[in-house]
Amino acid sequence: MTPEHRSDVTMPLPSGLAAVEQEIARACSDCGRDRAEVTLIAVSKTFGPDAITPVIAAGQRVFGENRVQEAKAKWPALMEAYPGIGLHLIGPLQSNKAKEAVALFDAIHSVDRASICQALAKEIESQKRQPELFVQINTGEEPQKAGVAPHEADDFIRRCRETYGLSIAGLMCIPPVDDAPAPHFALTAKIAARNGLAKLSMGMSADFATAIRLGATHVRVGSAIFGHRG
Numbered sequence: 302m303t304p305e306h307r308s309d310v311t312m313p314l315p316s317g318l319a320a321v322e323q324e325i326a327r328a329c330s331d332c333g334r335d336r337a338e339v340t341l342i343a344v345s346k347t348f349g350p351d352a353i354t355p356v357i358a359a360g361q362r363v364f365g366e367n368r369v370q371e372a373k374a375k376w377p378a379l380m381e382a383y384p385g386i387g388l389h390l391i392g393p394l395q396s397n398k399a400k401e402a403v404a405l406f407d408a409i410h411s412v413d414r415a416s417i418c419q420a421l422a423k424e425i426e427s428q429k430r431q432p433e434l435f436v437q438i439n440t441g442e443e444p445q446k447a448g449v450a451p452h453e454a455d456d457f458i459r460r461c462r463e464t465y466g467l468s469i470a471g472l473m474c475i476p477p478v479d480d481a482p483a484p485h486f487a488l489t490a491k492i493a494a495r496n497g498l499a500k501l502s503m504g505m506s507a508d509f510a511t512a513i514r515l516g517a518t519h520v521r522v523g524s525a526i527f528g529h530r531g
Contacts, residue, residue, distance in 0.1 A: 314359045317526040318343070321509075325520070328510040339513055342389050342502075344523030346371065347530045350379055356526060357383050365410075365521050367392030369401050376405065391473075391502075391521055393447045396420040400428075408433035410473040410502050410519075413448050413457075418465040425467075433470040435502050436461065438492060440485040441477035448474070454492045471500025471518065482508040486515040 314322065321341065329336045342365040345353050353364070353375075362385050366372035372388065380386045389408040399420035402409055412418065412434050425431055436458055439448030449457045454472075461467045472493045476485035486503050493501055493516075504512025506525035513520065524530070 315355050315526070317528065318356055318359055318361060321522050321525050324510055325513065328513040332514045334513065338518060340519045342391065342519055342521045343526050344391065344505075344521050345527065346392070346523065348527050350375060352527055353379060357386070361526075363387040363389065365389045365391040365523075366406075369394070369398040369405070373401060373405060389519075389521075399424050403428050403430055403432060406432050408435065408470070410435040410521075411437045411447060412461065412467070412469070413437045413439075415460070418461055418467060422465040422467055431468065433500070434461075434467055435471045435473040435500065436469055437473045437475075438489050440474045440488050441480060443477055446475065451488060451492060455496060458496045458498075469496075469498060471498045471502060473502035473519075475503075475505075476508075483511055483515060486512050486517070490516045 325339055325341060326336050329339060340363055342363050343356055343361050344365040346367040364386065366388065369390065376388055387407045388405060389410060390402055390406045391410045394402055394409060394411050394417055396416045403421065403424040409432050412421065413436065421434065437448040438454055439446050439450055442450050458469055461469050472489050474485055474489040476482040489503055490501055500518045501516050502519040502521065503517045504520040506522050509520035509522055
């Protein structure tokens with residue numbers, strides 16, 4: 302579909318997106334939440350425009366990418382063709398990519414160390430652009446994984462605000478792959494509540510319904526929408 306033929310008529314949902322939407326609606330209903338409280342982030346990392354365009358045409362407007370360079374290569378043209386896209390960085394951010402990240406993304410889910418805070422604060426001030434910022438919590442304290450340890454989270458959030466002047470919107474977590482996710486989601490929600498943070502980015506293809514029941518406001522779903530990556 303060329304930009305000049307982009308219609309405001311929403312196309313039928315691709316089967317994966319339709320199934321995810323149904324499960325989100327069911328999970329919200331089961332716990333008495335409004336569907337509008339949950340933002341679906343369609344994780345499009347490694348997929349090209351040919352796979353992404355049908356999902357956009359079906360009405361999905363929020364997408365997630367893991368790498369700044371990959372997003373920079375494919376999203377500007379898509380966002381020009383399809384206005385109203387919200388782009389979220391859900392993977393680790395390097396300090397030297399902060400300038401590009403602030404310019405391109407509407408939300409960054411991986412704030413987790415002082416160097417990133419410094420770089421983001423500088424670019425937010427310079428560009429006069431304020432993406433939503435989520436602090437990543439390493440709930441399993443896995444050494445190979447990014448994120449702030451739970452016992453350090455309160456102090457880190459305070460320093461984000463007081464030392465670096467950052468506005469923190471919420472928290473993000475990725476539970477250990479072999480653990481039941483619910484305790485990790487509950488822990489993240491508890492940290493958010495005591496720090497006055499309303500947004501929770503948690504839950505992926507295998508566990509987003511559980512995350513919704515435990516308060517997720519953003520779920521990051523890739524393979525259930527786009528299929529498995531090669």
